[in-house]
Amino acid sequence: MEFFLVTLLNSLSYGLLLFMLSSGLTLIFSMMGVLNFAHASFYMLGAYFAYQTSRYVGFWPALVIAPLAVAALGALTERYGLRTVHKYGHVAELLFTFGLAYTIEExxxxxxxxxxxxxxxxxxxxxxxxxxxxxxxxxxxxxxxxVSVAMLVGLYLVLTRSRIGMIIQASLTHPDMVQALGHNVPRVFMLVFAGGAALAGLAGVIGGNAFVTDPGMAVSVGTIVFVVVVFGGMGSLAGAFIASLIIGAVQTFSVAFDYSLLTLFGSIGIKVNPDSGWMELWKVTIAQAAPVLPYLLMVAMLIVRPKGLMGTREG
Amino acid sequence: MVKSWLRAALIGAVAALAFAGPASAQGVLKIAYLEGLSGPFGNVGEVGLRHLQFAAERINEKGGVLGQKIEVVPFDTKTSPQEAQLVFKQLVDQGIRYMMQGNGSAVALALSEAMGKHNARNPDQTVLYMNYGAVDPALTNDKCNFYHFRFDADVDMKMQAMTNYMAAQKGIAKVYLINQDYSFGQSVAKAARAMLTQKRPDIQIVGDDLHPLGKVKDFAPYVAKIKASGADAVVTGNWGNDVALLIKAAKDAGLTADFYTYYAGGLGTPPVIGEAGVGHLKQVTVFHSNIGGSGTVANVEAYRKRFPDSKDDFYWTSIMNAMTMLTMAMEKVKSTDPTKVAPALEGLKIDTITGEVTMRADNHQAVQPIFISTFSKTNGKDVKFDVERTGFGFKTDARIEAKDTVLPTTCKFQRPKG
Known part of the structure; x- marks a missing residue:
């Protein structure tokens, strides 16, 4: 019981952090159709900016300054990067964010x-x-x-209760109509991109010191965030939320299970020849396979339901 | 006319540049340092590099070796076996004949194999490998290589010392093993299980976890598992961030078990645990700053003067010993050719700050005293030096003499002919 409760709390805190990252990614994707490969890099920048600013002004101001700085970078990226390559299509945009991720790391x-x-x-x-x-x-x-829950509530309120949220939601599905009504849709895009980057930056600020702030952090978290977004359904915030909690729980709980295929065989009465060449595979426990499980989940989801948990697009 | 003259000059210049590379190495003895200098273990790689620079500077101050100055050439292997093999080709191409590595036995095994092949094919361009910290026993047993020399004590030697000590601790009833999932971590788990069950059959091994190397950023789930198992002692070979984060998570969760470690002595672990580690955090090493003796004090102080940053502590005596032995062997045979130097290293004895260190001839494993020590508050006497300027240092619990650390070997390497 003690173990279960502690691990549940751990998985919650990790899942919420994942959601902070994936919410920005999925918002950007649903609005602009761009899978932002540099998203996790904004997470890393958030952590580094917070480290740098907290050395001078302390942690609390950094908690605000670092995400704002990342948001500014995000806005610049959209205005002068993505918007420029937009006319060459999605491949160019994808390649741009891909290159940006490497540039930020260097x-x-x-x-x-x-x-x-x-x-x-x-x-x-x-x-x-x-x-x-x-x-x-x-x-x-x-x-x-x-912090994660406050952000979650804040995001929900902005998207559903504020004027800008309504325009954002309208731009998601009917950008031309919103444009025709006199709204500046490119600016909305820029705002969303900056907002998404800020969320990633905030996740970096609170995740960087809880775990490790190093140049590898973007890569290590980036792949998991993609899993979350694909699993939850591209462009669905609710899906990303559920997927974050599920992936968080899978990663945290799987560590605890020392069951392998061998235990399974044993319990259903199959005897395995211990000299068999497959023995190494049968002996792998769930705990050892923990790092692979999220990816297995993603593959399974893509086979069973390609649009993801709550996605709306089909391929 | 002018044009063709110019062309000839250009070709000449290019040719001169092309050949200048290896030829200009005259008068300089290059030692390649192959380590992950980026990625999750980049900080560990840099610590070793500073030690090697420290050792090289000392030798150069005394005029170098055979009139040649030592130059350290760092290469980044990203702690990856594949990357290390590519780097090995680079250093061969640059004509470097000596290399040093110590972080990651998977890398060490790959390097040793690549070097073995290279040396067999190029007997006049052999490379010699000084291993200062990759401690998978295979390197000096089944997979030993004539040109590979290890200056640290291997997993089994250290585990022998650790389990002897643990066996005498009556309070230990349940032991948890947590290690990195690669050759080194697996050999620690295997050795711990075998030796503990033999020496203390009453001890229960309540957990045996292998986690991915350098990928876990949050050990809280593992700590929850350790806690649930009721273990009163944890054995871990984790190094770098993997040990610092494990200890951090243990401290956050209020886990009070004793930690028996290989590498908790430096690199971020002491500041993380602080007061909570006093009496609970133990390590088995070939050196720590408080083993005593005027030589130790002088070395620790000289190192701190050279590298004043708070994170820098004198740690790798194996690097110092490797360089001392190498220069002695070179001076003995009056050559810097590894084919002549390698046999001269065999059986070599040196007096060091920890005691006498001997290079075994049958498997090229250095034999030296091993220490078990516990994290304690500095007191100016037996805990004179702290680690990472935390006010806490290590205090010797047991010193195992060199002769008592020797283990049998299965090594049968091929000696070069002649």
Whole structure:
């Protein structure tokens, strides 16, 4: 029970962080039809900006400054990058974001070096918030969840209750009509891109010090975020939310299961020849296969339901 | 006329440039340093590089070796076996005959194999491999190579010392093994299981996890699992970020089990654990800053003077010993040709700050004392130096003499003819 509760909380905090990343990606995708390969790079930049600013002004101002800086970068990327290559079609846009991801990584190497930077959680949050039986739960994880939930609520309110949210939603499906009504659709695109980047940046600010801030963080989280978006359904925020929680839970819980195919065979009464060449495969436990499971889930989803959990597009 | 003269001059210049590369190496002894200098273990690679520079500078101050200055040439292997093999081709192309590596036994095995093939095909262009920290026992047993020399103690030697110590701790009833999923981590898990069950059959091994190397950023799920198993001791060979993050997650969750580690002594772990690690965090190493002796103090202080950053601690005596032995062997045979130097390294004895270090002739494994130490508060006496300027350092629990660390070997390498 203790283990289950602790792991559930861990998977929640991780899933919410994943959602913060994937929400931006999926918003950008549904609006512009661009799969932004550089999205995880904005996550990394958020962490590095926060590290840099927190050295001068402390963590709390950095929590605001870093996402804003990333948003500004995102806006510039859309205005002067994506919009320029837009006329050459989606392939050009895709290649542009792909190149951008590499460029950002190299720039990070140049400025902050190749080793992890000592970006630490603020001392005021370095205590255990509460105990579940005998396991302490760190306050910072609670803080992470609070920030994620606040962002989730904020995003929901902006999209459904505000004027700009209505225009964004309208631009998703009927950009020409919105344009005809006199709204500046390209500016809406820029806003959405900047907003998505800011969300990724915010995730970087609170994820960078909880885990590790290094130049590899974009790559390591980037692939998982794509899995989330594909699994949840391209362009669906609700789908991304559910998928984030599922993938978070799969990654966190799978570590605990020491069952392998061998245990399965044993329980249904099949005897396996221990000298068989397949033995190595039968012996792999779920815990060992944990890193592959999200990708297996994605493949399974693509086979069974190509549009994803709650996606609307078919291919 | 002028044109053809110009062309000839140009061709001449290009040709001169092309041949200048290897030829200009005269008077300089190049040592290639192959390590992951980027990626998750980039910080670990840089620490080793600073030690090698430190060692090279000391030798160069005394005039180098056989009149040649030592030059360290770093190569980034990204801690990947495939990448390392490509890098090996590069250093061969540059005419470098000596290489040093120590982080990652998977890389070491790939390098040793590539070097073995190269040396067999090019007996007049042999390369010699100084391994300062890749401790998979296979490297000096089944997969040993004549030109590979290891200056750190291997997994089994260290596990022997660690389990002897653990066997005497009556409080240990349940042990959890958590290691990186590659040759080194697997050999730690295997050795720990075999030796513990033999020495203390009453100890229960309640968990045996292998996690991906350098990919886990959050160890909280693993710690929850350790906690649920009720383990009172954890054995881990994790290094670099993999140990720092594991310890961090353990501390966050309030796990009070003792940690028996190979590499918790540096690189981010001590600042992460702080007070909570006192008495609980243990390591088995061939050196730590508080083993005592005037030589140790002098070395630690000289290193801190050279690299004053708070994260820099004198750690890799194996790199110092490798360079000392190499220069001694070269001076003995008056040559820098690995084909002559390698046999001269065999059986070589040197006096070091930890005691006498001998290079075994039958498998090229250095034999030296091993220390078990515990994380403690500095007190100016037996815990004189802290790690990473944290106010905490390591205190020796046990010193195992060199002769008691020797294990049998299955190594049968082919000696070069002549």
């Amino acid at each position: 720039v990070v190497h140049l400025i902050w070096g190749r080793a992890p930077v000592p970006y630490r959680i603020p001392e005021i949050l370095e205590f255990s918030a509460f105990s579940i039986y005998s396991t302490q739960y760190p306050a910072y994880r609670v803080f992470m969840m609070l």
